[in-house]
Amino acid sequence: MSDLRIAVSGAAGRMGRRVIAQVLGQEGMTLAAAVDGPNSEFLDQDAGTVAGVGEAGIPITSEYGDGIDAIIDFSTPPGLEQAANFSIERAVPLVAATTGLTELQIALIDEAAKKTAVVFAPNMSLAVNLCMKLASDAAAALKDAPGGADVEVVERHHRYKEDAPSGTALHFGKLVAEQMGQSNHVHGRDGRPGARPHDEIGYHALRLGDTVGEHNVTFGLLGETIELTVRSHTRDSYAIGAVAAAKFVAGRSPGHYTMNDVLGL
Numbered sequence: 001m002s003d004l005r006i007a008v009s010g011a012a013g014r015m016g017r018r019v020i021a022q023v024l025g026q027e028g029m030t031l032a033a034a035v036d037g038p039n040s041e042f043l044d045q046d047a048g049t050v051a052g053v054g055e056a057g058i059p060i061t062s063e064y065g066d067g068i069d070a071i072i073d074f075s076t077p078p079g080l081e082q083a084a085n086f087s088i089e090r091a092v093p094l095v096a097a098t099t100g101l102t103e104l105q106i107a108l109i110d111e112a113a114k115k116t117a118v119v120f121a122p123n124m125s126l127a128v129n130l131c132m133k134l135a136s137d138a139a140a141a142l143k144d145a146p147g148g149a150d151v152e153v154v155e156r157h158h159r160y161k162e163d164a165p166s167g168t169a170l171h172f173g174k175l176v177a178e179q180m181g182q183s184n185h186v187h188g189r190d191g192r193p194g195a196r197p198h199d200e201i202g203y204h205a206l207r208l209g210d211t212v213g214e215h216n217v218t219f220g221l222l223g224e225t226i227e228l229t230v231r232s233h234t235r236d237s238y239a240i241g242a243v244a245a246a247k248f249v250a251g252r253s254p255g256h257y258t259m260n261d262v263l264g265l
């Protein structure tokens with residue numbers, strides 16, 4: 001069987017470099033394109049060298065070319081748009097990992113899923129996706145808890161992160177609200193907001209040094225507390241999941257697929 005030809009979008013970024021390292025290190029997979037921003041200082045440089053894993057023979061460019069079996073996108077909202085438009089034009093399967101997207105950008109991903117197979121997830125890690133299932137189960141079990149259960153989501157990321165709260169934190173909140181019905185999503189608290197109502201989920205975003213990514217979901221009951229915490233120690237946890245997702249979508253029927261599908265959760 002011929003190698004799976006992967007295009008990496010956001011190639012010179014923190015995540016793109018780790019995805020390139022995974023792609024180059026895997027049997028049955030080839031790096032077909034490495035796309036970065038139009039003004040990237042890394043244009044024309046070798047993608048493997050920039051990733052720190054030795055020459056790959058693929059230059060970083062600002063455009064996609066031919067012969068791509070799947071795109072893995074960890075870039076910026078405009079980078080995601082470019083990747084999704086290419087995916088739509090050529091029916092190339094897409095792994096969309098960029099967060100902080102607008103409704104229009106999400107609609108573009110939905111458009112791609114009509115043409116090809118798409119995994120769109122705010123977090124590609126096994127541990128985080130398993131923790132999401134646990135949070136959903138906990139929320140279902142606690143929805144009628146005597147005295148009610150207050151839910152707060154706290155996330156910690158590196159100082160360079162541009163969106164807040166993280167896409168993962170928002171997804172944790174969405175999953176909890178699907179079970180418990182909270183309609184009021186509050187970002188931080190200040191002043192004198194008064195006693196906490198039950199229909200609220202609070203989000204708190206910490207930005208600290210080089211923290212890779214941490215999420216904590218707390219269920220506060222009267223008399224006891226449950227906390228779920230998941231910590232990513234290296235970006236490889238996301239890159240490994242994204243490469244598994246690319247293998248999963250390649251050659252599959254059009255539609256949206258989840259990381260639970262990919263990871264068998």
Ligand SMILES: NC(=O)C1=CN([C@@H]2O[C@H](COP(=O)(O)OP(=O)(O)OC[C@H]3O[C@@H](n4cnc5c(N)ncnc54)[C@H](OP(=O)(O)O)[C@@H]3O)[C@@H](O)[C@H]2O)C=CC1
Binds near residue numbers: 009010041073122238
């Ligand atoms: N789903 C998941 O599991 C995870 C998602 N993420 C998300 O991935 C995204 C990237 O994170 P991170 O790697 O830390 O960010 P970085 O800022 O390190 O990297 C983003 C890269 O995208 C490049 N870029 C800009 N425009 C385009 C374009 N049109 N096409 C292709 N690339 C482009 C940037 O180039 P330039 O600097 O020249 O603009 C930069 O090199 C974020 O949204 C983050 O939240 C991160 C980790 C895990």
Ligand SMILES: O=C(O)C1=N[C@H](C(=O)O)C[C@H](O)C1
Binds near residue numbers: 099212
């Ligand atoms: O920007 C990051 O680094 C991360 N972003 C994703 C998010 O916003 O949820 C996933 C992960 O937490 C790392």
